Amino acid sequence: MSSYAQQSVKEVMKKLQEYVDDINTNIENLATRGPVSKYVLQYEDLRGRLTLSFDEASAGVACNLDSRGFHVLCNATKEVVGHVKPYSITGLMATYHAKNEYCLLTDMYQGFDVIVRIISQLEQD
Structure with missing residues (x-):
C-alpha cells in the first residue's frame, strides 16, 4: 500500500473520530423522538455516549492483484468490454448507489x- 493511501485512511479515521467527539460533547443537542427519548437523563446522572472503533484499516483494492482470479477477471473483462476495468462492467457509473439506482439490460448482458x-x-485449467 502506498504511503499516500495509508495517510489518507488515517486522515479519514481521524476525521471520523472528530465527528464522534463532537457528537459526544453535544449529545444533548441530538434530535430525539420526544421527551421520553433522550440521550441525557439529568436526574439519573446518565449521559449517552457514541463510541467508534476501527479494525485494521487499509486502502485500495481488496484483493491480491497477482492472484489467478484477478487475472482471469481482467482477461474476461478485456475480451468483452475492450479494456480492463472490472469494477465497471455493468454500465453507468453515475447511477451506482444513486437514489434511483439502475442499469441497462444491455449492460447486464x-x-x-x-x-x-x-x-x-x-x-480450461
Missing part, C-alpha cells in the same frame, strides 16, 4: 458475458 468467460477460463 455484458456482465453476464464476462461471467461466462470467467467460468470458461477457469474450466
